[in-house]
Amino acid sequence: MKAYMVFDIGGTYIKYAVMNEQGMKLEGGKVPTPQEGLEIFLQKVSDIVTQYRQSYAFQGIALSSPGAVDVKSGYIGGASAIPYIHGVPMTDMIRERTGLDVSIENDANCAALAEGWLGAAKETDYYICIVIGTGIGGSIVVNHTILRGASLHGGEFGYMIMGDPLQKNPLQSTWSRVSSTYALVEGVEARKSLAKGTLNGEDVFRLAEGGDSIAKESIAHFYKKLAVGIYNLKYTLDPKKILIGGGISKRSEVIEGINQELKQLKDEISKLDITVEACQFDNDANLIGALFHFLTIKKPKSGFNLTRQDK
CATH class of the missing domain: 3.30.420.40 (ATPase, nucleotide binding domain)
Incomplete structure (x- = not known):
């Protein structure tokens, strides 16, 4: 079964989930968003991926983030309650830590994409x-x-x-x-x-x-x-x-x-x-939308079909 590690980065908590290609959450939880800085944040994300990697063969990592997200470069512009995530190549850094494909999208956009996919x-x-x-x-x-x-x-x-x-x-x-x-x-x-x-x-x-x-x-x-x-x-x-x-x-x-x-x-x-x-979705909207974004931009690799959930 194809599985994906999905993160919703918030000012207070990082929500995470293991999800399948149909947008179903298989496992998940949340941890306090580190206040110490970027290195602790990256280590926390890497540790969560490592924990679930023992049970799942991940196809990639999808991120939902506050700020003005450049989905192509992986940089987060603007400002948010997490200053250290801005102005750094976020997707590249997580890719280097995990060896997995990584996508990133703005959190409000993720919520909207979730509604269009399944909501x-x-x-x-x-x-x-x-x-x-x-x-x-x-x-x-x-x-x-x-x-x-x-x-x-x-x-x-x-x-x-x-x-x-x-x-x-x-x-x-x-x-x-x-x-x-x-x-x-x-x-x-x-x-x-x-x-x-x-x-x-x-x-x-x-x-x-x-x-x-x-x-x-x-x-x-x-x-x-x-x-x-x-x-x-x-x-x-x-x-x-x-x-x-x-x-x-x-x-x-x-x-x-x-x-x-x-x-x-x-x-x-x-x-x-x-x-x-x-809107139909609430707490999981950003996770669902982040996964949809990943599947859409990676579909040549994943074989993802936009209408697959209806079959």
Whole structure:
């Protein structure tokens, strides 16, 4: 049986899994992400591969990583909570340690690829994923391929300016700043005169369920601001499907609330019926998508078939 070692590199934990070619997790776990530096990180990854190599004949290693990932060179640009992974030939270094083929992809892109392979966009050849959390990011997927853009910023939806462009600093009203889960929480804290960090997203929804008027009004505004951005993306990109990811997407009322607001954004000119769906995968999305990326770019060696899971 062909097996693959897959890693999801996060700021707090490195998740790992042994997976087969159909995207099934055979074994797995997680370890704290080393804080000491690159050498300890590489040794940890190598040790995990060695541990499972006793039981599996690995065809390669697939990585999901934060940052502006260059999938061809294996370098990770940008910034993240793990400074030492940036600016080094990550895939080459892991390949040298293990002797295995290695691929790497951005974590948000991995989540989107997972949805197209086995999830909510399985039958769709053109879709976008919008990930809502501390900021707003996402991916554009065409024929199972990420649209990266000339500067690797394809899918960075959170940079859209949503406020008045004539205000003193329009960049203070980007979609991430005004419509993310963080913005929702921060707004409720400010209106209730609470210190920053007092609440989280779950707290805000719990307050609303208990009848808190500030929380209820803030959530209603949250849906409206998300709907406006989604409207813009639909008319700009016109994808077949729009998927919503991030922890907040697991609340069915969020998807319903956004769709209710989208229904209002119609007139005699803007007639499209725009709807969103929740992403199907959660904790394992990055692992599944990282494997899909590996199989896709290595398919001459692996014999991978995009439709194999349906047979």
